[in-house]
Amino acid sequence: MRTLLLLFTLTLRALAADATGRWTGNAEATMGDGEKRVVPLVFTFKDDAGKLTGIGGPDGEPGFTLREVKLDGAKLTFVLDTGETVANFDCDLDGDTLNGNVNATHEGRKVSAKLALKRAK
Numbered sequence: 001m002r003t004l005l006l007l008f009t010l011t012l013r014a015l016a017a018d019a020t021g022r023w024t025g026n027a028e029a030t031m032g033d034g035e036k037r038v039v040p041l042v043f044t045f046k047d048d049a050g051k052l053t054g055i056g057g058p059d060g061e062p063g064f065t066l067r068e069v070k071l072d073g074a075k076l077t078f079v080l081d082t083g084e085t086v087a088n089f090d091c092d093l094d095g096d097t098l099n100g101n102v103n104a105t106h107e108g109r110k111v112s113a114k115l116a117l118k119r120a121k
Contacts, residue, residue: 017071017073017074017076017093019045019052019071019076019093019098020045020046020047020052021044021045021119021120022042022043022044022119022120023041023042023043023044023045023056023098023117023118023119023120024040024041024042024059024117024118024120025040025041025098025115025116025117025118026038026039026040026041026115026116027039027041027102027113027114027115027116028113028114028116029102029104029111029112029113030111030112030113031106031109031111032109032110032111033109039058039113040058040059040060041056041057041058041059041115041117042056042057042058042059042063043055043056043057043066043117044056044063045069052069052070052071053065053066053069054066054069054078056080057080057082058082061082064080064081064082066078066079066080067079067080067081071093074092074093074094075090075091075092075093076089076091076092076093076098076100077089077090077091084106084107085104085105085106085107085111086104086105087102087103087104087111088102088103088104089101089102089115090102090103091115091117095119096118096119096121097116097117097118097119098115098116098117098118098119099114099115099116099117100114100115101113101114101115102114102115
């Protein structure tokens with residue numbers, strides 16, 4: 001019975017969505033004043049002893065440590081805090097594609113964005 005339970009648990013883990021790896025893409029942001037911006041982003045997620053961790057942020061900037069990284073089924077959520085911006089990411093993982101919404105505060109202004117990332121090969 002224990003062997004069957006262990007096998008079942010390992011099978012579920014193998015079938016679970018995998019967010020690990022390097023992801024690149026853009027956030028199409030709408031600033032609080034209506035201004036539109038495209039922000040290139042890079043994220044790297046790792047499995048650290050069963051806990052998902054990550055770094056990332058705007059492309060070309062040093063990676064910021066991500067907070068509250070959670071993968072529930074195919075739903076990935078995390079918080080990015082750059083000091084100037086605090087952004088809450090709510091994403092759907094589908095194979096090598098990560099799409100979602102970002103709600104942020106940048107220098108005191110509200111920002112919303114649509115996120116589209118691809119896993120780097």
